[in-house]
Every structure is written in structure tokens, then in C-alpha cells.
Amino acid sequence: MFTVAQARTAGFSRALIAAKVRRGEWIRVHARVLRSAEHPETPRSRIRAAVLSVGPDATLVGRSAAYWWRMIDVAPAEVEIAVPPESQPRPRRGVRILRRPVLPSERVTVDGVAVTKKATTVLAAAAMLGLVAGARLMDQVLQRGVVGLEALRSVHLRTSGRRGAGPCAELLRLAGGGARSEAERVAHRALGAAGIVGWVADHEVRLPGYGNAVLDLAFLGPRVLVEIDGWAYHRDLREFLRDAARQNALVLGGWVVIRTNWFELTEQPATFVGNVAAALSARSVGT
Missing domain, CATH: 3.40.960.10 (VSR Endonuclease)
Structure with missing residues (x-):
């Protein structure tokens, strides 16, 4: 999985790129993203392609981030990506763009993809999933030691003004006993x-x-x-x-x-x- 710009940097001309696409050797996933036909499409390749298509400011968030961290087994239908509020990426199929800042302290690269850190991911994904499904996610990650309750509380305090803070507060209350x-x-x-x-x-x-x-x-x-x-x-x-x-x-x-x-x-x-x-x-x- 790579961008057209990466292919050009590796020495492929526009004409050679177009020829490979015509012959079916490379598959155009998004306008600027290509996938080698030797590699099958998977949920993870779909997510990687979406992040590449948005650009270097893209950060995987919410349920998509939870899937990337392997906290949940099923990837959401739409890839959830956060971009800075001033960014204006074009809409693309299968991608949900969220204009919200992600602090550098909340962002990490995992398997080549920028994603929110574990505690931030758990809270955002749980808020999106709703009370019962979100509780199952939080219960599982706490039980497995993926993240600690105090880390979740710390992130919640820092982000208490964001959307979803109310459900997160209820989930933390349940998690605390x-x-x-x-x-x-x-x-x-x-x-x-x-x-x-x-x-x-x-x-x-x-x-x-x-x-x-x-x-x-x-x-x-x-x-x-x-x-x-x-x-x-x-x-x-x-x-x-x-x-x-x-x-x-x-x-x-x-x-x-x-x-x-x-x-x-x-x-x-x-x-x-x-x-x-x-x-x-x-x-x-x-x-």
C-alpha cells in the first residue's frame, strides 16, 4: 500500500504508474493511493489506504483506532480519521472525516499509521459504541491490562469538554465499581x-x-x-x-x-x- 507520491519518489514515472494500473498490477484504492495486486484487500489495508489518502495530518481515531490496536475484532464500516480543524480534505467513500485537533501527546505511530494512544482510543471508541457495547470494550481492555483505569480517568479530565464526555463519565463510574x-x-x-x-x-x-x-x-x-x-x-x-x-x-x-x-x-x-x-x-x- 503506497501513495502515488511514494511511487514517484521510488523512481516510477506517471506513465509507468498508469501502465501498471492498466495491467492490473497495481490497484487504485483512492485517488492518490495504490495497492499491489499481489496483496489482498483486508480491513487493515482498507484503513491504511484511507489514512494515506488523507495525508500526513491524518490520525486514526475512535472505533477504527480500537481495531488498529486490536482491541476489537470487527472494523467499523467507515474509517474514522481526525484532521486539524483548518484542514479541508475532500469527502471520500468509506471514510468519516472528523475535524478535531489531536495533540502530539495523544498521537503515536503503530504499524506505520498515526493513531491515538490507547487510553484516548478506548474512551473515544466506547463513547461511539454506546453504553452497553462501550462498557464491554472498557471491561475487556481493563481486564486484559491493555490500559489502566487511572489512565482513562486522566484522559477524561483532559478532554471533558469534548463530545462524548458524558457517556465516558458514566462508563468510568461503572468501571470504578x-x-x-x-x-x-x-x-x-x-x-x-x-x-x-x-x-x-x-x-x-x-x-x-x-x-x-x-x-x-x-x-x-x-x-x-x-x-x-x-x-x-x-x-x-x-x-x-x-x-x-x-x-x-x-x-x-x-x-x-x-x-x-x-x-x-x-x-x-x-x-x-x-x-x-x-x-x-x-x-x-x-x-
Whole structure:
């Protein structure tokens, strides 16, 4: 993938370039960008061509930047490129031009393409994706250690006046631990709307072989328990092992344990309600 100017610098005349295009050896991707026919078109080649076509001031941003960093698996239909506000690039197919400044401190070159740094990319992409899909992205990158929560907060403070700052603030609140408390509220509302009653929240019990435990949402008579998680980001190995021992103690104590999380409760609350109803029904039949 290269520009016409790069081909000229390498010694190819305009006539030779035109001949290669006619013979199908080189394929014109954009007005000033060519691709060797030996290399197939891929999402990454499409993005590289778009950046080359806009010029040296182009910076890959948003979901396109997240894809370039390999944070997400599917490239967006349009390549999102930021240019300085004074720039006036011509519209081109498959490219979304955003006139906004990108500070040198927020810009880095990755595999030959100028792209926003990781923390800036995560916030911008999450804001574009929306609350639930953006939360999934943020949860995944935090869990994998791609970027830290403090780095995200620092970028958010520096860019709080930009478009998308509101959704980013909500996502950071959820990432900081708010997802679990929000999940609890959603679970309570979902059960109430379905007419499922008779549960208590934050009920403390003593489990033989384990000790004291606080149950998120418990139906004491049928001994059905709902355990509510926030994001995977907050579950390290130590917590996972502790939860496994706790759940084993609960099962041995005769409890049916249903696990849910913020993503299920916000995306598929009916699935959550159905699981609870089925567990209660099974216990009523067995008694």
C-alpha cells in the first residue's frame, strides 16, 4: 500500500504508474493511493489506504483506532480519521472525516499509521459504541491490562469538554465499581416488574466450613440465591478462588445459586427473570 507520491519518489514515472494500473498490477484504492495486486484487500489495508489518502495530518481515531490496536475484532464500516480543524480534505467513500485537533501527546505511530494512544482510543471508541457495547470494550481492555483505569480517568479530565464526555463519565463510574450497585438495582426492578416477590437483599448467613457470608438476593424459604456481579474487571484470581469456595459451601448447604451480571441484566433481563422463576418453580415442585 503506497501513495502515488511514494511511487514517484521510488523512481516510477506517471506513465509507468498508469501502465501498471492498466495491467492490473497495481490497484487504485483512492485517488492518490495504490495497492499491489499481489496483496489482498483486508480491513487493515482498507484503513491504511484511507489514512494515506488523507495525508500526513491524518490520525486514526475512535472505533477504527480500537481495531488498529486490536482491541476489537470487527472494523467499523467507515474509517474514522481526525484532521486539524483548518484542514479541508475532500469527502471520500468509506471514510468519516472528523475535524478535531489531536495533540502530539495523544498521537503515536503503530504499524506505520498515526493513531491515538490507547487510553484516548478506548474512551473515544466506547463513547461511539454506546453504553452497553462501550462498557464491554472498557471491561475487556481493563481486564486484559491493555490500559489502566487511572489512565482513562486522566484522559477524561483532559478532554471533558469534548463530545462524548458524558457517556465516558458514566462508563468510568461503572468501571470504578458502580456497575455492581447498578446491577443490583436493575435486578430488583426486573423481579418486581415480573411479580416475583419474597426475596431479601444482603442477607447474612453462616456457612459450615466457610464462615459468614452476605447473600446478594435470597429467597429464604426455597433457598434460592442470586449472586450479582458487576464487570469482569473487578474479578482477579484471588476473588475467583474465594467465590468458588463460597459457592461450594452454599451448594453443600442446600442453596440453588444463580449468577448474573451487569451485562445480562442490561441486555437480557428476561433471561435473568426466567432463570429465577425456573429455579423457584423447581424448588416448589420438590418441596
